[in-house]
Amino acid sequence: MITVVKIGGNVIDSPELLADFLDKFSKIDGPKVLVHGGGKIATELSKKLGVEPNMVDGRRITDADTIDIVTMVYAGLVNKKMVAALQSRGCNAIGLSGADANIICGVVRPKEPIDFGFVADLTDDSVHEDHLKQLLYDGLTPVFSAIVHDGNGNLLNCNADTIASSIAVALSKKGDTKLVYCFEKRGVLRDVDDDASLISLIKKEEMDGLVSSGVVAKGMIPKLTNAFAALSKGVGSVVITQAEDVLTAAAKPLGCGTTLSL
Amino acid sequence: MITVVKIGGNVIDSPELLADFLDKFSKIDGPKVLVHGGGKIATELSKKLGVEPNMVDGRRITDADTIDIVTMVYAGLVNKKMVAALQSRGCNAIGLSGADANIICGVVRPKEPIDFGFVADLTDDSVHEDHLKQLLYDGLTPVFSAIVHDGNGNLLNCNADTIASSIAVALSKKGDTKLVYCFEKRGVLRDVDDDASLISLIKKEEMDGLVSSGVVAKGMIPKLTNAFAALSKGVGSVVITQAEDVLTAAAKPLGCGTTLSL
Numbered sequence: 001m002i003t004v005v006k007i008g009g010n011v012i013d014s015p016e017l018l019a020d021f022l023d024k025f026s027k028i029d030g031p032k033v034l035v036h037g038g039g040k041i042a043t044e045l046s047k048k049l050g051v052e053p054n055m056v057d058g059r060r061i062t063d064a065d066t067i068d069i070v071t072m073v074y075a076g077l078v079n080k081k082m083v084a085a086l087q088s089r090g091c092n093a094i095g096l097s098g099a100d101a102n103i104i105c106g107v108v109r110p111k112e113p114i115d116f117g118f119v120a121d122l123t124d125d126s127v128h129e130d131h132l133k134q135l136l137y138d139g140l141t142p143v144f145s146a147i148v149h150d151g152n153g154n155l156l157n158c159n160a161d162t163i164a165s166s167i168a169v170a171l172s173k174k175g176d177t178k179l180v181y182c183f184e185k186r187g188v189l190r191d192v193d194d195d196a197s198l199i200s201l202i203k204k205e206e207m208d209g210l211v212s213s214g215v216v217a218k219g220m221i222p223k224l225t226n227a228f229a230a231l232s233k234g235v236g237s238v239v240i241t242q243a244e245d246v247l248t249a250a251a252k253p254l255g256c257g258t259t260l261s262l
Numbered sequence: 263m264i265t266v267v268k269i270g271g272n273v274i275d276s277p278e279l280l281a282d283f284l285d286k287f288s289k290i291d292g293p294k295v296l297v298h299g300g301g302k303i304a305t306e307l308s309k310k311l312g313v314e315p316n317m318v319d320g321r322r323i324t325d326a327d328t329i330d331i332v333t334m335v336y337a338g339l340v341n342k343k344m345v346a347a348l349q350s351r352g353c354n355a356i357g358l359s360g361a362d363a364n365i366i367c368g369v370v371r372p373k374e375p376i377d378f379g380f381v382a383d384l385t386d387d388s389v390h391e392d393h394l395k396q397l398l399y400d401g402l403t404p405v406f407s408a409i410v411h412d413g414n415g416n417l418l419n420c421n422a423d424t425i426a427s428s429i430a431v432a433l434s435k436k437g438d439t440k441l442v443y444c445f446e447k448r449g450v451l452r453d454v455d456d457d458a459s460l461i462s463l464i465k466k467e468e469m470d471g472l473v474s475s476g477v478v479a480k481g482m483i484p485k486l487t488n489a490f491a492a493l494s495k496g497v498g499s500v501v502i503t504q505a506e507d508v509l510t511a512a513a514k515p516l517g518c519g520t521t522l523s524l
Contacts, residue, residue, distance in 0.1 A: 084416060085415045092363060095362050097357070151350060155343065
């Protein structure tokens with residue numbers, strides 16, 4: 001069983017939550033992969049450098065200055081700090097972008113109707129799992145930032161949820177794979193302000209109803225869409241849970257959070 | 263034969279020189295490792311962020327803000343751009359810091375007489391070559407920034423020349439290794455302003471005389487000291503040459519630049 005864990009930006013922004021998460025992640029048995037988002041550091045650095053965020057329809061346009069900034073912050077600072085922290089916990093981490101060992105080669109998002117700039121979409125062929133599996137076989141724990149490349153020398157910004165599901169799908173071709181999305185909430189909640197309203201199991205057929213009733217909204221919609229796509233492409237299980245429960249989520253089926261099922 | 267190449271900051275700062283260098287580096291036969299310095303980008307970013315360089319005796323003090331900046335620039339931006347550029351040239355590069363796979367674990371430089379902050383010295387045990395050799399065996403080309411870790415969760419700034427020689431020494435334990443230092447000059451020159459004054463061979467016994475006569479001065483002294491130490495610890499050959507001659511230096515003994523010999 002290979003465990004692929006994605007950790008969100010809100011956890012990365014909190015040193016205490018992150019330290020606790022890394023303690024637990026480093027204790028997960030068996031081969032594992034970590035994919036991390038960015039957090040607020042890139043936005044703060046952009047502001048300091050006078051590079052104004054350019055948002056269209058709530059999504060960030062990644063121009064040449066911005067891809068440099070997110071590469072510095074995500075693939076440099078956040079990634080290497082996380083690797084050093086895991087090393088100090090006895091976890092032999094290796095920090096990677098998708099360009100490294102050509103593990104993730106994306107395609108630039110179509111320029112119409114909106115040109116998002118240096119932003120990647122992933123296809124079914126984007127993840128080249130051979131070197132990734134070799135690293136796992138060698139006892140290493142790959143830690144991915146959400147920066148990929150296009151094969152033509154360009155770095156591209158990508159969605160970390162998408163990277164995590166694409167990696168899990170690619171690794172599931174030859175073995176059991178579990179995908180765990182960690183964020184700051186207990187899982188999918190019926191009432192976002194009530195931790196007790198956790199939905200412990202969502203079947204794919206229930207998804208449309210949850211969206212139309214407004215229970216699943218905003219950023220949770222692509223997260224669930226990604227998750228169900230991963231299940232239909234061979235990933236054994238997907239759990240959405242809070243960062244402090246990562247060890248339970250990796251070890252026990254239905255132990256915590258929201259489990260998704262086809 | 264494994265070729266370890268170090269590329270200096272002045273080449274990195276010139277897009278044309280760097281592109282030409284990467285064209286040639288990607289064509290070197292056999293397993294190879296690239297170690298890169300930083301260039302001016304980190305200094306420029308520091309200034310923009312209002313982090314004043316703090317120099318003592320001509321050497322930079324690396325405080326907490328500065329290690330974040332050099333990690334962003336060297337391990338993030340410079341490293342990943344170089345990896346993406348090599349990938350587009352058909353070279354399967356993997357960008358690493360010393361923290362990744364715990365390949366280079368340094369020790370913080372002693373705080374007396376001057377506290378240099380987050381700066382690493384390397385010892386004879388600092389390079390753990392097992393995973394590095396595995397990456398080479400798997401057909402990958404490791405590309406190192408000059409950031410290492412201390413094993414306790416801290417990232418440390420290190421000298422790229424020292425990293426290159428330490429890697430070459432570690433890899434030479436089980437095979438022939440060649441070390442090529444690339445910079446903007448043809449090699450060691452008798453007259454720094456006269457390219458025709460290249461010294462094509464320097465024996466170790468000549469070093470003291472070249473220093474006392476002033477031919478070898480400033481940054482070239484630690485470079486040569488590093489190089490002779492590498493030879494005495496098992497590296498097969500060391501060449502100091504200009505970046506555009508990297509392919510010749512890797513292929514032919516005494517083909518270009520300054521060759522060092524015990």
